[in-house]
Amino acid sequence: MNLRELLGEQKVKANKQRATTNYNGARERFAELGVDADGAVETALSLPISVHCWQADDVRGLEVRAEGADSGGLQATGNYPGAARTGEEIRQDFKQAARLIPGALRFNLHAMYAETGGAAVDRDELVPEHFATWVDWCGEHGWGLDFNPTCFAHSMAAEGLTLTHPQKSVRDFWIRHCIACREVAESIGRKLGDCVCNIWIPDGQKDATVDRASPRRRLVESLDAILQEKLPRVTDTVESKLFGIGLEDYTAGSHEFYLLYAATRGIGICFDMGHYHPTESVADKISATVPFVQPILLHISRGVRWDSDHVPRFNDEVRAVCDEAVRSGALEHIRWATDFFDASINRVAAWVLGVRALRKALLYALLEPWKLAAEAERSGDGAAKLALAELPFGAVWDYACARADVAGGLSWLAEIKRYEAEVLAERS
Ligand code: RNT
Ligand code: ZN
Numbered sequence: 001m002n003l004r005e006l007l008g009e010q011k012v013k014a015n016k017q018r019a020t021t022n023y024n025g026a027r028e029r030f031a032e033l034g035v036d037a038d039g040a041v042e043t044a045l046s047l048p049i050s051v052h053c054w055q056a057d058d059v060r061g062l063e064v065r066a067e068g069a070d071s072g073g074l075q076a077t078g079n080y081p082g083a084a085r086t087g088e089e090i091r092q093d094f095k096q097a098a099r100l101i102p103g104a105l106r107f108n109l110h111a112m113y114a115e116t117g118g119a120a121v122d123r124d125e126l127v128p129e130h131f132a133t134w135v136d137w138c139g140e141h142g143w144g145l146d147f148n149p150t151c152f153a154h155s156m157a158a159e160g161l162t163l164t165h166p167q168k169s170v171r172d173f174w175i176r177h178c179i180a181c182r183e184v185a186e187s188i189g190r191k192l193g194d195c196v197c198n199i200w201i202p203d204g205q206k207d208a209t210v211d212r213a214s215p216r217r218r219l220v221e222s223l224d225a226i227l228q229e230k231l232p233r234v235t236d237t238v239e240s241k242l243f244g245i246g247l248e249d250y251t252a253g254s255h256e257f258y259l260l261y262a263a264t265r266g267i268g269i270c271f272d273m274g275h276y277h278p279t280e281s282v283a284d285k286i287s288a289t290v291p292f293v294q295p296i297l298l299h300i301s302r303g304v305r306w307d308s309d310h311v312p313r314f315n316d317e318v319r320a321v322c323d324e325a326v327r328s329g330a331l332e333h334i335r336w337a338t339d340f341f342d343a344s345i346n347r348v349a350a351w352v353l354g355v356r357a358l359r360k361a362l363l364y365a366l367l368e369p370w371k372l373a374a375e376a377e378r379s380g381d382g383a384a385k386l387a388l389a390e391l392p393f394g395a396v397w398d399y400a401c402a403r404a405d406v407a408g409g410l411s412w413l414a415e416i417k418r419y420e421a422e423v424l425a426e427r428s
Contacts, residue, residue, distance in 0.1 A: 016402045025401035026392040033369040033388075040366035041400045043331075050106035050146045050196065050337040051359055053113055055351050056084040056093050058343040060154065061112030064120045072152025072202035073244020075307075078344025082204070082424030087115050091137055096419050097351040098141070100412040102404035103359050106144035108196075108337055109134055111181050112153065121153060124176035128187035135191050145188050146196040146337065149174075149181040154180065157202070160244075163222035164203040164215035164252045171222055174201075178226040182234055189233025196335055198270050198297055199223070200239040204247035210281070215252040223261060238262055239270035239298040242277065245306070262293045272299035272339055273317060274308025283320035287328040296330070299339035300358045309340040312354040314361055322358075322365035327374075336362075346424070349416045356412075363400055364393055 022036075030037040049111040054061075057117065058076035060083075065423040090113070098105055101232060111123060114130035128135075131147075138145040151162040151174055159165070160173040178199060185197035203215060227236060238258040241251050255276070262269040271282050284296070289296060300318060302310040312318055325334050338358065342350045369388055401408035405417065 014104060019398045019402040019408060020096055022395040024413045026395035029369060029392050035367055035369050037396055040363060041396065041403060044359065044363035044366050045103040045400060045404055047331070047336060047362055048104040048106045048144060049355055050108040050144070050335065051094070051351065051355055052108045052337065052339050053090055053094070054110060055341050055347055056090040058083055059341055061110065061150065062087055063112050064114060064118070065154070072157060073247050074152060075081070076341045076343040078342060080344055080346060082420065082427050083343065083347060085427065087113065087133060092423065093348050094351070097348050097355075100352045100406055100415060101355045102401045102406040105147055107134070107138050107149070108146040110148045110150045111177070111184070112150040112306055118317070123150065124173055124180055125342070126177070126180045126184060128184050129343060131184055131188070135188055138190060140266060144192050144197070147181060147185040148190060148198050148200065151177070151199070151201040160247055161203050162201045164201070166214070170219065175222050175225050179203045182231055182236070183224065185234045186231040194234045194235060196237060196297060198237045198239055199226070200270070201253055202244050202247060202251045204244060205250040206246055206247045209250035212250060219252050219257070220261065223273055227267065235268055235295060236363045237268035237270045237295070239272055239275070239299065241272065241275040241308070259289065259293065268295040268297055268335075269293045270297040270299060272308065273301035273302055273321070274301040278303065281320065282317070283324040283412050286321070286324045286330050286334070290328065290330045290333050294333040295335050296333060297337055298334045300342045300354070303354060309342070311340050311342050312338065312357045314357045318357060318361045319364060322361040323368060323370070326365040326368070327370045346416060346420055348419060348424070349413070352412060352416065360397055363397060367393065367396060399401065
């Protein structure tokens with residue numbers, strides 16, 4: 001069968017019967033290793049993954065705003081046709097993606113996706129009603145909703161500085177924006193349970209930074225002002241970054257800065273997998289952090305050289321993060337989210353690929369006989385420890401997809417192609 005035939009193929013449609021038969025054999029083998037495969041499938045499907053809205057439109061947002069506003073070091077590259085142009089199209093695209101992703105979902109919105117009915121509303125004037133359509137839509141589908149202030153792509157961020165800006169009036173604008181966002185998050189939380197509100201800012205310097213201290217002092221003050229009011233339905237987190245494009249030398253909100261800020265203020269921390277030195281392990285940060293800082297929000301992404309936001313794959317890094325979350329008993333303190341944007345491939349497929357990869361890695365981690373591996377480690381049997389990674393995994397993944405009524409194997413790709421021909425191709 002060639003690629004063309006595969007994509008037009010109907011026979012590969014999720015076959016529940018076949019998936020269940022294959023699964024039964026695998027389940028027995030997991031039982032021999034002391035692993036409850038049913039329980040693993042159950043848990044893997046129940047962990048909500050908060051999917052970022054900004055994959056749909058290359059982080060453009062819905063605002064009526066001046067051309068040429070700085071993107072804050074974020075760059076979506078590529079011009080594959082079919083990007084969503086309205087809130088309605090983003091919702092349509094996500095609904096299609098969600099049909100092909102097994103397990104519980106949330107949605108993750110940026111403030112720049114406010115729907116103001118064509119009126120220009122500045123970021124410090126946002127109120128809950130600008131997000132009412134999103135909230136109702138999530139409620140209808142049983143999805144939670146998370147939120148993010150948008151401290152980039154705006155004339156007040158033109159120099160790449162927001163909460164650390166030397167000018168008080170600029171800082172105050174962004175403080176007001178973040179406070180408005182926390183209030184939006186609180187109202188979302190009241191309707192849908194709770195809401196993670198994650199603050200990321202681009203603030204930094206391109207080269208040979210002399211004054212590294214003052215921006216950080218200002219950032220402490222700005223964050224304290226933003227977080228002054230306790231909001232019961234909001235889970236606050238802060239997100240660091242190693243560097244942004246055009247801001248390569250210095251980032252005020254570095255890893256150490258935010259980790260200690262979160263620890264001393266009793267809020268959560270966000271680790272984005274694309275925001276560290278290439279060989280630095282985000283997985284290792286989980287057990288090191290969780291005794292002191294909770295929750296940990298994970299932005300699952302894939303860094304490739306200088307880009308922090310490629311579509312996640314079922315690779316060693318993502319698996320290691322999931323393994324660590326399970327082995328260190330940290331699952332209850334982790335909020336799973338995705339953060340990537342690729343404008344060079346079908347954007348709905350990008351969502352499906354990235355979120356399925358995370359769900360798959362969660363299932364893999366839950367199926368791992370890590371207690372046996374830990375025993376091997378204690379007894380000094382390194383070879384046995386490594387050998388325990390050989391698992392009949394594929395059968396369980398197909399079964400998990402079937403249980404969630406989602407296409408297993410590759411049949412989801414054929415559905416995406418149909419959607420592309422019928423819906424995305426009509427957008428120009
Ligand atoms: C940027 C951060 C941040 C953004 C979104 C759009 O490097 O990862 O999370 O991707 O807020
Ligand atoms: Zn991120």
